[in-house]
Amino acid sequence: MDKLTANQRRVLEVLQQADAPLGAYAILKETGFRGATQVYRALDRLGDLGFVRKLESLNAFIACSDRGKASPAAFLICDQCGWIRELVDAREIAELQASLGQSDFQVVRAVVELHGICSSCAGRTTHGETVSTFNRSRQV
Numbered sequence: 001m002d003k004l005t006a007n008q009r010r011v012l013e014v015l016q017q018a019d020a021p022l023g024a025y026a027i028l029k030e031t032g033f034r035g036a037t038q039v040y041r042a043l044d045r046l047g048d049l050g051f052v053r054k055l056e057s058l059n060a061f062i063a064c065s066d067r068g069k070a071s072p073a074a075f076l077i078c079d080q081c082g083w084i085r086e087l088v089d090a091r092e093i094a095e096l097q098a099s100l101g102q103s104d105f106q107v108v109r110a111v112v113e114l115h116g117i118c119s120s121c122a123g124r125t126t127h128g129e130t131v132s133t134f135n136r137s138r139q140v
């Protein structure tokens with residue numbers, strides 16, 4: 001943490017306190033920075049350091065639950081309520097990383113996004129097929 005600039009620390013705090021991924025403009029609003037450039041610059045650096053990850057499909061950012069170590073990550077994302085959980089040290093993710101290492105391909109950044117319906121939304125939904133898709137994703 002001590003190597004971070006004040007701006008980077010502020011952006012990280014905002015993301016850690018948020019209960020959902022935030023877009024750059026939501027972060028801008030929370031931080032009170034003058035411009036989006038400051039937010040993007042801080043996010044770039046935090047991403048490089050493994051503190052935050054970008055969820056491409058949502059165009060939003062989330063603080064890593066376990067400081068990244070540039071390892072592949074996977075997120076479960078509920079499309080109904082926005083619930084998100086980061087899978088850390090999931091076996092399949094570790095295997096994916098290992099197999100990519102063997103294929104002579106250097107992974108710089110890997111974020112897997114598994115969209116579905118969370119268990120709490122599933123309890124209220126009648127879309128059985130969608131629910132079972134999510135259940136398969138959950139076993140990752």
Ligand SMILES: [Zn+2]
Pocket residue numbers: 078079080081082083117118119120121122
């Ligand atoms: Zn949900």
